[in-house]
Amino acid sequence: MNEMIENLLSHRSIRKFKSKRLNQQQIETIVCSAQHASTSSYMMAYSIIGVTDDSKKERLAEITGQSYVKHNGHFLIFCADLNRVTIKATNDEYENMLDNLENSEHFLVSAIDAALAAQNAAIAAESMGLGICYIGSIRNNIAAVDELFHLPKHVIPLFGMAIGYPAHHPESKPRLPIDAVYFENGYQDHEDALDRFDEKIGNYYAKRSENNRKDTWTDQMKRRFQKTIRMDVTNHVKNKGFNKK
Amino acid sequence: MNEMIENLLSHRSIRKFKSKRLNQQQIETIVCSAQHASTSSYMMAYSIIGVTDDSKKERLAEITGQSYVKHNGHFLIFCADLNRVTIKATNDEYENMLDNLENSEHFLVSAIDAALAAQNAAIAAESMGLGICYIGSIRNNIAAVDELFHLPKHVIPLFGMAIGYPAHHPESKPRLPIDAVYFENGYQDHEDALDRFDEKIGNYYAKRSENNRKDTWTDQMKRRFQKTIRMDVTNHVKNKGFNKK
Incomplete structure (x- = not known):
């Protein structure tokens, strides 16, 4: 390397x-x-x-x-x-x-x-x-x-x-396993890879030196997308002449 | 460096x-x-x-x-x-x-x-x-x-x-002068910098080893945006669940 x-x-x-x-x-x-x-x-x-x-x-x-x-x-x-x-x-x-x-x-x-x-x-x-x-x-x-x-x-x-x-x-934050991100010749189901990552990230969150907590990646993402954020971005971008058609 | x-x-x-x-x-x-x-x-x-x-x-x-x-x-x-x-x-x-x-x-x-x-x-x-x-x-x-x-x-x-x-x-392709791209504390008028770049890029296009031609950067950009391209991107992105509101 x-x-x-x-x-x-x-x-x-x-x-x-x-x-x-x-x-x-x-x-x-x-x-x-x-x-x-x-x-x-x-x-x-x-x-x-x-x-x-x-x-x-x-x-x-x-x-x-x-x-x-x-x-x-x-x-x-x-x-x-x-x-x-x-x-x-x-x-x-x-x-x-x-x-x-x-x-x-x-x-x-x-x-x-x-x-x-x-x-x-x-x-x-x-x-x-x-x-x-x-x-x-x-x-x-x-x-x-x-x-x-x-x-x-x-x-x-x-x-x-x-x-x-x-x-x-x-600390460096763990990344998704490669088989959750990289697919050859077509999109692939990768729920198994997410399960493995949730286990890994659960350990990371439990043990890290600052802000440790009980959490998984998929839970974190599900929580994030339950609430609306930045709903004004769409109209701002349109008002500036983009994304209108 | x-x-x-x-x-x-x-x-x-x-x-x-x-x-x-x-x-x-x-x-x-x-x-x-x-x-x-x-x-x-x-x-x-x-x-x-x-x-x-x-x-x-x-x-x-x-x-x-x-x-x-x-x-x-x-x-x-x-x-x-x-x-x-x-x-x-x-x-x-x-x-x-x-x-x-x-x-x-x-x-x-x-x-x-x-x-x-x-x-x-x-x-x-x-x-x-x-x-x-x-x-x-x-x-x-x-x-x-x-x-x-x-x-x-x-x-x-x-x-x-x-x-x-x-x-x-x-060859490496010339980039815009820094004062056409980087501004401090607010957006700035940069027409002069574009004029300087047009002169520079005109020389580059006239002299480069492959595909030499008479052109400037601003002319190239103006031509590009006179014609519609990829008008289906907007709807494709919407159909896949994004940019809808």
Whole structure:
């Protein structure tokens, strides 16, 4: 196993950071690494907002309910962005584009582009001795994030990423068995693999050093999807010109 | 700059592969690396289909119009998957979940999870001396791909990935200037940066060794969005239980 793969396998989310801020060169290296990920049809359909303004970080910490959104070395917001491809369009060209951008295909492409870029950023940061945590909870109030960063039409804030010097060393969280995730030549029934995983994760939750409890993965997921969350995401995405037909 | 970042920055898509197939250990290392990417709320909301059946590869090559979908060392399809979280649900629990899964939030989360995993797979493969190419054109006929791999409700094939031993050495494609992609504390106007990039990319297209032509990035994007493509994605995603409200 090479060093690159060892690094990928040793990933864990970091939620406590030292107060030291990233310098400009570190930030540029991370963003440049993000930019070199693959991109669908050369669209590069994402933007990255770096947040250094303390009042904006404070507001994001309120929206997400997560203190490490405020206390970290740097904070990034990854956005799906198909505004950029319209900037040089004439009025007639723009009208046509508006119509095509409403197909779900295009929001999907830009979300995927943004996520590929983000994962390169994460790996680059980790290779520099930094830790990261993805922050999906910026979607707790997606309209407020949109407003806070003045996002135009066809730009959707997808998730944040807290980056910084790690101040704790959490355990790596077990992953599903490979036969619950990887299938050859067709989708396969994998209830047995989930049963095995529930047993394993039950032991993990019972014994881990922080927040130990009695739980399984499938119970956790069933609980999660019993309650509605973020019901405003659908309309926000539509109002910004995507997923309308 | 460390070796990990050098590898990220030297990425280029590979579209010609030697005929040598990946062995089981290589495939497992790649999938295992994918699984260690971050995942939203521990959902691990994706599946990966490995395609070894020649007739299925042939059909995918027809759908995508890309020969390297057939001729490669291995082919993966990354799917958004929220079927798995429903497998152990009782009928009543399932009815409730169905309703919640219809919010765009959940399709978005699973697409992002799948893309983060895929980018880890890409980086792992590249670190092993292999090349990769993402294949978005499996969405040229998303219903046919769904049928070919017997995908259940709440599973959407997002993109493929051809992997193999590189049989060519394409140039690295220029990326947007950093000031067209990265903004601090708010979205910024970046038309100037696009003008600079158009000039740069114009030179690149005029001079590159294969397929040289007169073009700019903004013209390319404007042309792309004048025509409708993949208008069936919206309804396919809805029919599979997502993006309905």
